[in-house]
Amino acid sequence: MKNIITILLISATSLMFAQKSSTEKADRLFDRMWYKEASVLYEAQAQKLADNDKRNSSEDHQDYVRVLKRAGDAYFFNTDMENANRCYDELLSNHYSDVEPEYIFRYAHTLEGIGRYREAKRWMKEFSKRTENKDDRSDKLNQVNQTVEDVLDIEPGFTLKNVSVNTKYSDFGPMYYKDKLVYSSAIDTSNYHTRIYHWNEQPFLDMYLGELNDIESDLDKINEFSEEINTRYHEATLAFSPDETKVYFTRNNYDGDLGRDGNGTNHLKLYSAELSRDNDSILSWNNIKELPFNSEDYSVGHPSVSEDGKLLYFVSDMPGSIGATDIFVVDILEDDATSDAEYSGYSKPRNLGDNVNTAGREMFPYITDRALYFASDGHLGLGALDVFESKIKDQTFDTPINLGAPLNSELDDFGFIIREDKNTGFVCSNRLTGKGDDDIYSFVRLPEAAPKPCDQIIRGYVSNTITGERIANVAMTLYDESGKELEKTTTDISGAYAFEKVLGCATEFNVTAAKTGYGPKEKPVLTLDETGETVVALGLETVNELIVEEGGILKIKIGIIYFDLDKSYIRKNDAAIELNKIVLLMQEYPNMVIQIESHTDSRNTDSYNMALSDRRAKSTRDYIISQGISADRIESAKGFGESQLINKCSDGVSCTEAEHQFNRRSEFIIVKM
Template sequence: MKVLTIIICIPMLVFGGALLAQPLTTIPYQAHLEKASEYSETNNYASQLDELEEAYKKKRDKSMIPLMADLNNKLRDYAKAETLYKRIVDADKSGNNMEAMFKYGRMLKMNDKYGEAAEVLRKVKDSDDEKWSSLAILELKGILLAVQTDSTINQVAVTSAGPKINSKSGEYSPFIFENELYYTSTALENGADPGKVYLVKLLKSQRDKEMAWAKPVEVSAMLTASSPALGNVAISMQDQVMYVTKVTFNGEEVATSRVYYCVRDGNGWSDPAIVQGLPDSSIVKHPMPGELYGRDVLFFSSDAPGGTGGFDLYYATKLSTGVFDSPVNLGSMINTPADEITPFYKDGRLVFASDGLPSFGGLDLYSTEWNGTSWSLPVNMGFGYNSPADDMGYVVDEEGYEGFLVSNRVGTTSLRGKTCCDDIFTFQKSKPVIDLDVYVLDENKPLRGGNLTIGEQFKPETNMTEGNDNNYKFSYELEINKGYFIKVAKLGYFPDSTYVKTTDIKVDTAFVVKINLVPKPEIEVISTNQPIRLNSIYYDYNDAKILKASKPDLDYLNELMIQYPTMVIELSSHTDSRGNDEFNQKLSQRRAESAKNYLVDKGIDTARIQAVGYGETMLLNNCVNDAKCTEEEHRFNRRTEFKIISGPTSIEIKKQITKERGKVIDTKTLETKAK
């Protein structure tokens, strides 16, 4: 009995990858061709290729090479495909086989041979064959993008998710939910019948003690005989709704792919129900919940009629759980005549895979930003995320720093060749370093010996207080996406505080906060009948008019009178010694009345203020009659004072030390609080 070992080939139409066939036993040449023809009718490319290769070994029929090259291309064995296409190009003496030359150049590109690929593709571009010339132009743009992109800048380290996640078959559609990795897999179970079409199961994995991904378990029995494969999975964090695609086949060709939803039910999920409102006569895959125009939406990829090309990206607005409005095409800014698949949306950013934009290889990952009304021009995400092979299925966790993607890049665990099958890869994006330097100052000069308290806003349990007797600088490293309350205090100074937010920071950032503390005034208790000088109230010579610079002190006195409604004061005015004594007496009375009127105009009862002019009878320095004094010394004698004559017994004021002709005079100024 002749045994055929067949493994299902799930087309990229659903997952983006394929499964391959194992070696065949010896069969006569013609039987190989007949079997190859049978497998061709069911699109079983792997088995078809195996039969053709066996037939070619028996009879070197060069007419078989183009078909074998195309099959290796479809099965993503780029190295073999390159070799076979080169044989076709070399054998074409006319040099007019632009199709073979284009495919050869593209395989060179996908095997990371950019220089050789460009040389071949330029010949195609310069040909008269419009179809292949236009395709060559796109590939050349991708090569130019690759060689001009510095692979060391902004590159993330992408590594395999490991043997417990990846198999020799294919793994697809990773998604992170509640710190667990959900994904689908076509891995064959031990003892499984290799001749049947196998289920694509939904699996999940948790981290073990070493933080590696543990052996996965099946999520639930979502599969039935009528829907034997689960294609893709995505979960709405907000609604706790899982979206999955169920796929049916006609032979091995996809017949239908529909989106279903399951609602979180305790620790499990409800039975899947079909999503209403999406195209029901087209392939619909890669569902992804998101938000546009303030509404919940579902992104997806579909080959529905009326699109831009093969598979386009769409969104549908959510009406209720499992029910969506008519789909809307994302437009030509994103969609191309080729395929756009695997959308992932987070915080206004859409990441998707496309082979219709300039790429490093086949499918590349691109990102676009939503500004509230439109999408930005898609940007290639660069090396690391992308490779010369196919890259798709990008997802990140809630914080946006750990993520996964799907790729058939070199390094996968493959059944055939180095690039046949998709694996899940993981990456870690470095969180930006956020430094905080707090400088404690007094009038912009270093102030040592302060205490700083820092903590997350509204979380007093996170507060941390630090003292620094020898320096005036405090340094911290902050975390991303948080708000910090910062308070600085020092004995003898009023405390001050500020707030720092670290949301939406994408690059290393340094916050520099300078806090100038205001010294507390030296407090002295002033009792009843003790004169208090209004320090900033001065008058021009021979004038009783209130100067503009005097108003702050009078305004403060007004506030004090309001604060203490029972307080009655004497408001006195003094002149310098120049001029006639009688004149000075009258002038000082007018000045006192002028100050009183200012307060009365502010609403203070006139009975609470006694205006008294003392003339030159109470000089503060030695500038008596005929003394030689400066104008400033004379001005120092021209002043207004007040004292409490009834009401509160004391108030608090600060001291101001001034010098007057070699003698220290302790004068009082009204610039602080009263009690």
């Protein structure tokens, strides 16, 4: 913005050089913050140096770079982002090694100011790299969890209206006073000669009072707020005590003359005045005095008083500031009681800290019982100053939130005030769609949209942890964090499952998997924090290494049961040894019930093979029973002959002995455990 912000921001930036040059007049104008006039001279000098054949000399080169910087800064501090971008672009494109990191930061801001957000993001990363991540603006403007695109996607929360009293000059700094609105304007209504503040060639600022309409969206019947407070120089931004008998306001460092420090900078100060009634019962603001923490060396301004009247918030670049300008707070003490006479009536100023303040500019605080509202170019925004909200929680301020468009724009948006109970208020902006320089807009805060449901579907799969094969028909159960059963399902043929129950995001739950022959598995899970699916994979292992699953059927896998040719008795030296493994397993799991199936190869006749395999199955059953296993735990013992060959070796097919051996097998199928 092109007005009171600039006064508070700049004394003499450390990036400027005090060397003598042919731009001495422009430098004097710049140091006095006559930026518009200074920019004309800098531009002319830059063009002259650009055309100079001698600019290849080191001295001329340095002078040209310095003039480009000053020209860009003159535009930047006057919020002429397009021209500032042009100058900074020349600097970074052709003189990068001569550019301090601060100019990368400013260049990124000008890109935001002209709507080139993607490029701004890239240059802000370059700023972070150049500052080795030591400047917190790189962190706050490149937040991990938010981008400029996220700010642009914020649902509109306000409707804005340009108020009728705006002029072609600067109108800003609204504040409620009874059923009226006080604001600052550069409209020239004095009887003196036109008073111009030269950084943007506008009349000096005074405060005016207007009556609000019924819905507080506009105002009329404009009068001067106070003859006692308004002077020949700047008065702006004020705040009232809860009973509205005391006012705090911002004024130039002025005591009969416009005072300046050694750098030619005229700082801001905070003043207070009290409402009194004279003998004719006419109310007026009197007893005007400076606040004790003002200084000739730094600025103090833009007050806001807490609703209980105990705290005074303000902006300053005083020692202890984190950035260009910070928000501070003091206690307003009763009866001027204080332990420090230096701050009579007030406590020592306290910086609000780096959760609110950044290395950039924090401006125009407005405190309610709900939140602190302020403008900043140090937090992630849409360009220049944006309005942020920091909610009050446990007497501390939460991480500031950008209030999004249309409240915020590519240029300066600031001076936000609100009646929390009515959701109405005012904000200021120098966006290009306004009537003049800074304009006042009334707004209505829209009801907060109901939060979009954040839903999570739970799905996944179950596999064998040893073989990696997916497991079908696994009983899956979903429990909430308290252990309450929510739903049951089973895995399909591919081992996949999905619950129909919809859970909330970031919700704790448990999934269990169980199947006969496998050890149970439970897995605690936290759903994701955005709508979608949480995939939960579980691995199961059989309860014993002899138990395997083939084609969805649990079997006991032992070595080959060998029989003598055409015989069915159990050989003690090999077959019995393998069958004893089954006996031991069934003793370990006393509820296990099995089926025995015996198979032959294709050699010999079908009827012969069927009879032989059946005898072998029953012989196997009898042996297991003889070892102490109850007969009712063997559900069946049956031969299948050559009817279930597992390879190509059917009748008439030539096969090796090894290939035939694959078909001569005994299988032990687990029915239950």
